Amino acid sequence: MSYTIEQRDEQLLNSEAKIFYHISFPQAGQHLMQIEMRVETDAEKLIFALPNWLPGSYKIRDFVAVQGNVVAVTSNGEELPSTWLSKNRLEVETKGEREVQLRYLYYANERTVRQSHVNRFHAFFNPGNCLMFVEGRTNEVHHVELEHNWTHVSTALSPVSEGVWGALNYDILVDSPVEIGDHFVAFYERKGATHEIAITGAGDFDPEWIVERTKTVVDEGMAMWGVMPYDRYVYILHMLPGQYGGLEHARSQVSMFDSNFFADKKKMQKFLELLTHEYFHTWNVKRIRPRELGPFNYHDENYTRMLWLAEGATSYYDSLISYRSGFFTQDEYLKVLAEDHLSALLDVPGRNVMSIKDSSFLAWVKLYNPTPDSHNRFPSYYLKGGIIFLLLDLYIIDRSNATSSLDDGMRALYSRYESNPAVGITEEEFVQVISEATGVEIEKTFVHWLNSTEELPAASIFHSFGLKWKQKKEKKEMLGDGIEIPRSTRTWIGLGVKEEGGSLHVAKVWAGTPAELAGVGVDDEIIAINGRRVGSMAVWKGVMENANLGAALRLTCSAEGYLYETEVEPVERTAYSLKLVSPLTEDQQKRFEKWLGNSGRRSEEEREAQLTNGVAKAEAKI
Numbered sequence: 001m002s003y004t005i006e007q008r009d010e011q012l013l014n015s016e017a018k019i020f021y022h023i024s025f026p027q028a029g030q031h032l033m034q035i036e037m038r039v040e041t042d043a044e045k046l047i048f049a050l051p052n053w054l055p056g057s058y059k060i061r062d063f064v065a066v067q068g069n070v071v072a073v074t075s076n077g078e079e080l081p082s083t084w085l086s087k088n089r090l091e092v093e094t095k096g097e098r099e100v101q102l103r104y105l106y107y108a109n110e111r112t113v114r115q116s117h118v119n120r121f122h123a124f125f126n127p128g129n130c131l132m133f134v135e136g137r138t139n140e141v142h143h144v145e146l147e148h149n150w151t152h153v154s155t156a157l158s159p160v161s162e163g164v165w166g167a168l169n170y171d172i173l174v175d176s177p178v179e180i181g182d183h184f185v186a187f188y189e190r191k192g193a194t195h196e197i198a199i200t201g202a203g204d205f206d207p208e209w210i211v212e213r214t215k216t217v218v219d220e221g222m223a224m225w226g227v228m229p230y231d232r233y234v235y236i237l238h239m240l241p242g243q244y245g246g247l248e249h250a251r252s253q254v255s256m257f258d259s260n261f262f263a264d265k266k267k268m269q270k271f272l273e274l275l276t277h278e279y280f281h282t283w284n285v286k287r288i289r290p291r292e293l294g295p296f297n298y299h300d301e302n303y304t305r306m307l308w309l310a311e312g313a314t315s316y317y318d319s320l321i322s323y324r325s326g327f328f329t330q331d332e333y334l335k336v337l338a339e340d341h342l343s344a345l346l347d348v349p350g351r352n353v354m355s356i357k358d359s360s361f362l363a364w365v366k367l368y369n370p371t372p373d374s375h376n377r378f379p380s381y382y383l384k385g386g387i388i389f390l391l392l393d394l395y396i397i398d399r400s401n402a403t404s405s406l407d408d409g410m411r412a413l414y415s416r417y418e419s420n421p422a423v424g425i426t427e428e429e430f431v432q433v434i435s436e437a438t439g440v441e442i443e444k445t446f447v448h449w450l451n452s453t454e455e456l457p458a459a460s461i462f463h464s465f466g467l468k469w470k471q472k473k474e475k476k477e478m479l480g481d482g483i484e485i486p487r488s489t490r491t492w493i494g495l496g497v498k499e500e501g502g503s504l505h506v507a508k509v510w511a512g513t514p515a516e517l518a519g520v521g522v523d524d525e526i527i528a529i530n531g532r533r534v535g536s537m538a539v540w541k542g543v544m545e546n547a548n549l550g551a552a553l554r555l556t557c558s559a560e561g562y563l564y565e566t567e568v569e570p571v572e573r574t575a576y577s578l579k580l581v582s583p584l585t586e587d588q589q590k591r592f593e594k595w596l597g598n599s600g601r602r603s604e605e606e607r608e609a610q611l612t613n614g615v616a617k618a619e620a621k622i
């Protein structure tokens with residue numbers, strides 16, 4: 001059977017399986033899952049293995065580290081001989097038994113989208129963390145029986161019979177996280193598909209408001225792609241203080257977000273961008289995917305140079321679709337592009353050091369293993385990839401004289417998936433499909449952006465759209481008596497600091513800045529500036545805000561307890577903005593409309609209501 005992640009609920013109803021898991025939670029308070037695996041076999045030996053990483057999160061995590069009390073037995077409970085072949089592979093001798101049971105505990109105490117978390121109030125697990133597979137048999141149907149006393153099970157696994165859920169193969173099982181608890185649930189239909197919204201956690205949010213916004217996300221997804229790729233989709237949302245993260249699946253997503261966000265419009269928009277991002281992945285990366293990302297090797301790193309497609313395109317579209325949804329006004333969207341995307345990349349010296357293809361290939365040890373020096377060494381394929389896709393969209397609109405856009409290219413990629421779902425695409429195929437679908441030859445330009453560490457040509461591309469990418473003007477500050485003092489908006493020395501136990505420490509140093517030239521290093525303590533003690537962030541901010549261009553600051557620091565002094569001269573920190581010039585020429589107008597015109601899909605009132613309703617409710621609750 002060839003590789004597939006597609007599953008419809010009707011395929012599993014009353015199905016049979018020779019690989020069966022029974023999961024119970026008698027020690028949920030201690031974060032333990034009790035797992036019993038039953039496998040029918042006629043082989044002499046079985047090899048059981050647990051993945052070392054989870055697709056979508058590119059890091060070796062050795063989930064087996066929290067597995068314990070592993071024992072293989074016959075159906076009568078007699079122990080069978082077993083041997084560990086490597087850290088995550090266990091060989092069991094069947095001794096002619098037709099059924100082998102493997103029993104173990106799994107300590108689930110990490111509440112992240114890629115791990116598992118069980119306590120007395122709920123159980124959330126990623127099957128790829130805790131359910132072993134049988135080598136050579138991953139293409140079989142797998143069943144999971146859940147024994148618990150909670151009220152709801154929310155998962156993209158398909159119902160088989162009372163309390164039993166199933167997956168057509170192990171890849172689909174891994175791709176189907178499970179939330180069990182007494183959480184909020186809501187259901188609705190869209191285009192013949194069932195959508196379930198499962199929300200766990202507490203805070204100042206309104207679950208019904210979230211349900212309504214997911215409908216907008218689904219509708220905009222449909223408007224963009226024109227095809228609904230699933231029969232059922234589950235949003236599993238963990239809303240808890242300080243949480244942030246998301247992980248995509250073929251028929252579900254897990255998103256975690258700070259539960260106290262309703263009073264803050266920007267955070268609310270971030271939350272909606274996150275839901276949009278993970279939902280966009282339903283098409284891009286779960287289905288349209290780099291060739292190396294499925295089928296997976298669960299033991300080792302699965303290297304790909306194409307995470308710019310998986311995450312770059314998705315980062316571009318999460319903001320763009322949020323704009324189309326009405327989560328941002330046009331001005332807000334341009335501001336997001338200017339600040340969160342374009343300026344953010346200019347704050348990463350590593351953009352001139354490593355290409356995003358290399359940054360993608362090395363994600364396992366770079367982006368997923370960051371250090372305080374990372375920003376100086378490589379750009380994120382999310383950030384730079386998102387900008388490359390913004391520029392690609394504008395390039396296509398410009399060169400096609402506003403007759404096609406990247407949307408056409410993305411839809412063609414999806415058609416390519418439908419015609420060959422078992423095999424992902426290569427960079428060459430991507431270039432070919434986009435060029436053919438849009439009528440714009442992209443190879444020379446686009447492939448250069450992927451391989452190069454040069455600055456991207458944003459300003460020149462924006463020009464055709466009547467957009468001006470410019471450096472912000474100096475702010476004039478008025479003194480009380482009306483005397484105007486010109487002052488740079490933001491001077492800086494290239495240091496990021498953090499306050500720890502009453503002292504100030506260097507958290508980050510930017511390459512090519514005065515701080516780097518002055519020899520200041522990460523972890524050094526900053527004791528005084530110009531002879532005056534700085535022990536807190538507040539004092540630090542005050543000094544920096546009043547620092548003048550070119551006027552040297554004398555820093556007294558300590559490196560591992562040894563004092564040193566050094567001087568830095570503040571420089572101007574460039575800030576940029578993206579503004580629409582007026583009036584637009586006819587050509588500029590046409591191009592801008594093609595890019596951000598909403599095609600009348602959503603009325604202005606409807607767009608405005610997306611956020612104002614939420615703000616109103618939040619105020620009522622506070």
Ligand SMILES: [Zn+2]
Binds near residue numbers: 277281310311314
């Ligand atoms: Zn993503």
